[in-house]
Amino acid sequence: MQVGLYCRRAGEDAGATEGIMHEMGIANSVLEAVRTEMIRHPGMYPCKVGVRIGEMSAIDQDALRFCFEAIVRETDLESLELAVEICPLRYRCPACERDFVVRDYDSRCPQCASLETKCISGDELELAYLEVEEYGASTVGTKSSQ
Amino acid sequence: MERVPLERKVLSENDRIAAELRARFQEHGVLCLNLISSPGSGKTSLLERTLEALPQHDRVAVLTGDIQTENDANRLKRFHFPVKQITTGGTCHLDARMIERHLADWKLENQHLEDLDLLLIENVGNLVCPASYDLGEAAKIVVLSVTEGEDKPLKYPSIFFKSDLLVLSKIDLLPYVPFDIDAAAENARKVHPGMEIVKVSCLTGNGLHEWMLWLAERRRAYKPLLQDTASR
Numbered sequence: 001m002q003v004g005l006y007c008r009r010a011g012e013d014a015g016a017t018e019g020i021m022h023e024m025g026i027a028n029s030v031l032e033a034v035r036t037e038m039i040r041h042p043g044m045y046p047c048k049v050g051v052r053i054g055e056m057s058a059i060d061q062d063a064l065r066f067c068f069e070a071i072v073r074e075t076d077l078e079s080l081e082l083a084v085e086i087c088p089l090r091y092r093c094p095a096c097e098r099d100f101v102v103r104d105y106d107s108r109c110p111q112c113a114s115l116e117t118k119c120i121s122g123d124e125l126e127l128a129y130l131e132v133e134e135y136g137a138s139t140v141g142t143k144s145s146q
Numbered sequence: 147m148e149r150v151p152l153e154r155k156v157l158s159e160n161d162r163i164a165a166e167l168r169a170r171f172q173e174h175g176v177l178c179l180n181l182i183s184s185p186g187s188g189k190t191s192l193l194e195r196t197l198e199a200l201p202q203h204d205r206v207a208v209l210t211g212d213i214q215t216e217n218d219a220n221r222l223k224r225f226h227f228p229v230k231q232i233t234t235g236g237t238c239h240l241d242a243r244m245i246e247r248h249l250a251d252w253k254l255e256n257q258h259l260e261d262l263d264l265l266l267i268e269n270v271g272n273l274v275c276p277a278s279y280d281l282g283e284a285a286k287i288v289v290l291s292v293t294e295g296e297d298k299p300l301k302y303p304s305i306f307f308k309s310d311l312l313v314l315s316k317i318d319l320l321p322y323v324p325f326d327i328d329a330a331a332e333n334a335r336k337v338h339p340g341m342e343i344v345k346v347s348c349l350t351g352n353g354l355h356e357w358m359l360w361l362a363e364r365r366r367a368y369k370p371l372l373q374d375t376a377s378r
Binding site for chain 1: 149150151152153156157239254277304305307335
């Protein structure tokens with residue numbers, strides 16, 4: 001699903017970097033957060049940034065990677081790796097006090113078949129973590145193969 | 147190597163502005179609704195019929211978003227309610243900052259939030275990206291026309307998941323298109339159990355009564371925080 005990619009140009013109204021387009025704006029926001037965080041880690045460089053994307057977030061992982069790689073290319077953050085964790089749609093049954101992953105949109109409680117279940121996660125679009133390394137460590141400038 | 151937890155939303159800046167807008171809407175007792183659909187599903191037609199049906203003294207305004215042109219605003223201005231066009235110049239969705247900026251411009255034109263009860267936002271035609279951007283609205287409404295295919299809720303689940311109401315539009319075309327309206331409703335409720343659905347034709351007026359009832363009920367149920375002190 002490459003739908004997000006057709007949204008290309010920045011408009012006059014799009015003041016915030018996140019307003020430029022969909023996945024491109026998201027990728028920009030991620031990089032901005034990395035740069036902001038790095039101010040607090042002098043003498044170090046970022047190697048990996050972790051984001052969480054919910055199944056219901058309307059974010060396409062491939063489109064996000066494409067945008068991310070495009071904007072870090074030939075910058076000081078070229079070696080920064082993007083780690084994406086996809087979060088499934090999860091519901092909770094209040095009667096059974098049970099959480100379960102919803103597949104094929106079937107939100108019935110697998111235990112009691114109740115439809116009175118509530119969505120608890122699945123539309124995440126979150127920055128999870130940043131991995132930083134001291135300059136001079138052996139992996140400087142190369143992408144981690146792990 | 148050190149792992150630093152970040153734990154915040156990617157769109158935290160948009161969400162921050164949206165939260166401010168939501169607080170302002172509540173403070174002034176303005177019910178804000180965000181209409182989302184593919185291009186050409188009939189958002190503007192639905193708004194035309196809505197404005198046409200509302201009494202002239204009603205405290206209603208419209209913000210309408212498009213990539214280019216003032217066409218929609220010109221169509222909607224005929225009904226003599228305040229209407230403002232947001233042209234994004236390429237951006238495929240509205241974001242909270244655009245809403246904030248246009249409300250500020252409106253204020254300069256002496257149009258104030260406190261003079262409103264209902265703000266209708268027509269998003270840019272797009273079934274994907276607008277789902278990610280909170281505008282501070284009380285509810286999202288998704289419009290799906292019968293020429294689009296009944297599996298759209300399954301293909302684009304996010305917006306159906308996040309919307310309170312599905313408006314199935316252009317039902318006057320049902321005899322001419324292979325659209326299974328029950329399957330469409332079922333698919334929408336698969337993604338969003340209990341989702342409210344109205345079926346309308348802006349051409350014949352069929353179903354508009356149900357839509358207006360839904361709107362009236364949402365307005366009635368919306369409890370502004372400052373109801374007692376709001377000027378009458």
